[in-house]
Amino acid sequence: MKRRRISGAFFLSSDDRFELRCSTRGSIDGQCGRRCSPPRPLTNQADVRMDLSNLDDDVLNGFPDEDHPVSIVTRTDVGKLRSRNEDAVAASETNGWLVLADGMGGYRGGDVAARIVVNEVSAAFEQAASATIRIGRTIEDVLCEAIRTANRAVLREACWRPSLAGMGSTVVAGAIDDGELIVAHVGDSRAYCFADGVLEQLTRDHSLLQERIDEGMISAAEAQTAPGRNLLTRALGVAPEVEVACMRHRLVRGGLYLLCSDGLTDMVDDSEIALTFESVGVNLDLAADCLVQLANDRGGRDNITVALLAVRELPVHADGWFGRLVVRLR
Numbered sequence: 001m002k003r004r005r006i007s008g009a010f011f012l013s014s015d016d017r018f019e020l021r022c023s024t025r026g027s028i029d030g031q032c033g034r035r036c037s038p039p040r041p042l043t044n045q046a047d048v049r050m051d052l053s054n055l056d057d058d059v060l061n062g063f064p065d066e067d068h069p070v071s072i073v074t075r076t077d078v079g080k081l082r083s084r085n086e087d088a089v090a091a092s093e094t095n096g097w098l099v100l101a102d103g104m105g106g107y108r109g110g111d112v113a114a115r116i117v118v119n120e121v122s123a124a125f126e127q128a129a130s131a132t133i134r135i136g137r138t139i140e141d142v143l144c145e146a147i148r149t150a151n152r153a154v155l156r157e158a159c160w161r162p163s164l165a166g167m168g169s170t171v172v173a174g175a176i177d178d179g180e181l182i183v184a185h186v187g188d189s190r191a192y193c194f195a196d197g198v199l200e201q202l203t204r205d206h207s208l209l210q211e212r213i214d215e216g217m218i219s220a221a222e223a224q225t226a227p228g229r230n231l232l233t234r235a236l237g238v239a240p241e242v243e244v245a246c247m248r249h250r251l252v253r254g255g256l257y258l259l260c261s262d263g264l265t266d267m268v269d270d271s272e273i274a275l276t277f278e279s280v281g282v283n284l285d286l287a288a289d290c291l292v293q294l295a296n297d298r299g300g301r302d303n304i305t306v307a308l309l310a311v312r313e314l315p316v317h318a319d320g321w322f323g324r325l326v327v328r329l330r
Helices: 057-060 112-130 140-159 210-216 270-278 285-296 321-329
Strands: 009-011 017-020 027-029 070-077 087-092 097-104 170-176 180-186 190-195 200-201 245-250 257-261 303-312
Touching: 009 087, 017 140, 027 087, 070 097, 070 210, 070 285, 087 112, 087 303, 097 112, 097 257, 097 303, 112 140, 140 170, 140 180, 140 245, 170 190, 170 257, 190 270, 200 270, 257 285, 270 285
Parallel strands: none
Antiparallel strands: 009 017, 017 027, 070 303, 087 097, 097 170, 170 180, 180 245, 190 200, 190 257, 257 303
């Protein structure tokens, strides 16, 4: 996709700063000029130092619960350098949804923005689980409207509390609909699918760097160490309206689905994530712990949050409100 050149377009940076970037000039920095140094590039898979030799097969492979076709675990960690956690995450295994937000704004309230986003989206899911859904609304409608409502809530809170002016957040959320996973996102928090030994990124970052890759200005390999990794072109809390990217993905039996903040992906290469999943099998708790530990071992320069969903069996009708919603819509 070719990027439109708009002079004076705003880009939101998740490393606690705003920048005004013009198409013909340099940049005008905001109040905080701190930058995170680029992550150490992965040289080969031997760089992954996980000693699993003392774990038996039952631990590595987990203890699948045959009564539930899907399982979800979440982890969030402050990292090694940050003083507080500005990520937030929530999930419901019963109702088949998960949501993750990465707050931005530093002392201006990134943690507040992330909590608002997760609370709004969670409330929308749970309200839908217990209420009659208006005929004609799809799960995509519910999910995207929840994110737009969260965007307005962040802006409203910033208006009410001037000390929080400038806060914002990314979001990535997933919801099971029959045999599919609906994924919606804004920003650079990502969703992945790991199946048959292959890790696939399901989302496309809303970032300046991603647009440079799309335009052919930089390769994906060069992007691993390129500056400006955290400059976003889309985020919640920036404007009254936000475009939400939403897509459907067919669930894969035995597949693992990962939602994560850039505190993981800036530190851990995709091949390391894939190797972690290969090493620990379907033990979600161990896999989540390993991912967080790897990011911290690489320096832990940001908060690290992961949400993992394992599909043991393909649900004919998903448990919880998604199954009930499908029945209503049909």
